[in-house]
Amino acid sequence: MRRFALALLLAPAIAAAASLEGHVGLVVDGKPLRAEEAADVVVYFRSATPAAVKPPAAPVEMSTMRKQFVPRILPVVVGTEVRFPNQDPILHNAFSLSKDNAFDVGLYGEGVGKTVTFSHVGYVRVYCNVHHSMVGNILVLDTPYFVHPDAGGAFRLDGVPAVEGDLVIWHERATAWHEVITPGADKPLDVRLEL
Numbered sequence: 001m002r003r004f005a006l007a008l009l010l011a012p013a014i015a016a017a018a019s020l021e022g023h024v025g026l027v028v029d030g031k032p033l034r035a036e037e038a039a040d041v042v043v044y045f046r047s048a049t050p051a052a053v054k055p056p057a058a059p060v061e062m063s064t065m066r067k068q069f070v071p072r073i074l075p076v077v078v079g080t081e082v083r084f085p086n087q088d089p090i091l092h093n094a095f096s097l098s099k100d101n102a103f104d105v106g107l108y109g110e111g112v113g114k115t116v117t118f119s120h121v122g123y124v125r126v127y128c129n130v131h132h133s134m135v136g137n138i139l140v141l142d143t144p145y146f147v148h149p150d151a152g153g154a155f156r157l158d159g160v161p162a163v164e165g166d167l168v169i170w171h172e173r174a175t176a177w178h179e180v181i182t183p184g185a186d187k188p189l190d191v192r193l194e195l
Helices: 002-015 035-042
Strands: 017-028 042-047 063-065 069-070 073-076 082-084 094-095 103-108 113-117 122-127 135-141 153-159 163-172 177-181 189-194
Touching: 002 122, 017 035, 042 073, 042 153, 063 082, 073 082, 163 189, 177 189
Parallel strands: 017 189, 073 135
Antiparallel strands: 017 153, 042 163, 063 069, 082 113, 094 103, 094 122, 122 135, 163 177
8 A cells, every 4th residue: 555655646746757859050140160169158948937956965077187277068957066177288267257157266286176066047257367268058948858969969867847938059159049848749849050
């Protein structure tokens, strides 16, 4: 009897989970870019009923490597700690002038990882004041439902609530694409994002 009651309690939660899938293609002046460029896209879903977000217990990393930030695009949930380890044998810096998430970790050498907590939702553009061509992007989200498309541009978000919400497709060089959608009720999406 207990197992049956437990199954009845869990059934609504299981039924409430759905998937969102589709494909993102990037175009410039009407011409498609290589499919692997879509790996720089972030796809995220914000349900009409806000989902609780819990930052990971350990910091995530955005390294400096060969005079680049790696990964160049890093989506995180609000409250996440991001470590900036230096994997080059030269000095680097990581800083941002972003309105609510401004920071500057100062100069630091190889192997040292300075950590910053991102407490506000928004876009954070990261620079190195030693190497002006270095740019990283941190997207601080208030939803746990996000993913990068694969090298072919395909994406799949599993376990999202089957309630209406806003699906957003973001790229640093494009206006974000938005559509109100109910996961599980729609066919796979095919989105062209103009850069």
